[in-house]
Amino acid sequence: MAKSSDRDAPGESPFRLHGDLLTTTLLAFLRNWNAYGYQLAQQLAEAGLPAFDSGTVYRTLRQLEKTGLVSSFWDTSESGPARRMYSLTRAGDVFLSSWIDVLGKYQDVLRRTIEGYDREHGALDDDEPDQPRTARG
Numbered sequence: 001m002a003k004s005s006d007r008d009a010p011g012e013s014p015f016r017l018h019g020d021l022l023t024t025t026l027l028a029f030l031r032n033w034n035a036y037g038y039q040l041a042q043q044l045a046e047a048g049l050p051a052f053d054s055g056t057v058y059r060t061l062r063q064l065e066k067t068g069l070v071s072s073f074w075d076t077s078e079s080g081p082a083r084r085m086y087s088l089t090r091a092g093d094v095f096l097s098s099w100i101d102v103l104g105k106y107q108d109v110l111r112r113t114i115e116g117y118d119r120e121h122g123a124l125d126d127d128e129p130d131q132p133r134t135a136r137g
Helices: 019-032 037-046 054-066 090-121
Strands: 070-075 083-088
Touching: 019 037, 019 054, 019 070, 019 083, 019 090, 037 054, 037 083, 054 070, 083 090
Parallel strands: none
Antiparallel strands: 070 083
């Protein structure tokens, strides 16, 4: 487990990719090609996502396999030890499509909220102190 000082180092994001967001991202990667766990962990990092424990990727993949959203097989086609290759199942594709719809709707809500906030508050002047804000009904 990372120490607090490791997590809060300058330039590092305090956010972690986990839960449904990690699941959805892994399924999205697998929609386009079969991959090894290591390749998926690399793809997450290359996508610019926040740092996370790579062991989480493997645990998540095993859980996705238990629930039938991905399947795996041992790839022995390359020299060296066999590696577990993951692929998206039909159930995984249906789950992913549903989540993409939900995320699209959520994105629209956030966009409208931000646009409304920007219209109401305009650009904040750096010399003005922050004022507490309340939700409006």
